[in-house]
Amino acid sequence: MKAEKKFDPQFKYQVASRPGGEGLMACFACGVCTAGCPVSEVESGFNPRRIIHQILVGDREGVLASKAIWMCIGCYTCTAHCPQDVEFTNLLKVLRRMAVEEEYVDSHWIKMIEDVDRQTQKLRRDLISHLWEEKNIHSVNDFEKFYENEIKKLAWVKENNNHDHE
Known part of the structure; x- marks a missing residue:
């Protein structure tokens, strides 16, 4: 029997409360971040809008255990294009730190x-x-x-x- 996926309703608040995560709740999932992303052009598995959605629904393990949070090149194109001024690149830095803290990846x-x-x-x-x-x-x-x-x-x-x- 397949284990049921667990969702953490506090995850989005924990991300948003950290420096760099403040703009999370302003996102209304328009997709402009993904449309302009040079990484998503060459890596179909990298989708900023999907990552934001996973955070908002509380998919802690799905996000923190994902290689997707490590794919961003930090160009800030997503941030420059975002109509809500969500700093997605900074959100990924928060997620990376959390992934290390919660031992999804090695500290190095x-x-x-x-x-x-x-x-x-x-x-x-x-x-x-x-x-x-x-x-x-x-x-x-x-x-x-x-x-x-x-x-x-x-x-x-x-x-x-x-x-x-x-």
Whole structure:
């Protein structure tokens, strides 16, 4: 027999009471956060509106045990577009701290994700410099041609891209 999922009606209040969680209750689930999110464009499992809904209904374990709360890159696009000024990126920081406190993940996860974000930004910087300075790519058409050629060299990337679009 499948165990019944437990919901915690206090969860939303606990999230909202922490620094960074204050705007939670202002959310009316319009979805603008998800529509503008660069992560949700490439990762179908990342949906800010769904995360907010889970918090509001009290799905504590579903949220805190989810890899989704670690996917955000912290660009604040969701916050910039939100008509209610809900700072979703800051809400995720609250959820991450709670996930560590409640031992859903090891305490080193926050530092590790910060390191991943920093290294990813360095990689982006280096790629832009390489394209701009060494490959002299200054247009979308030039970039698309370059990208297609590079993808052909990396069979595993092509396989992963095909799986992403299925």
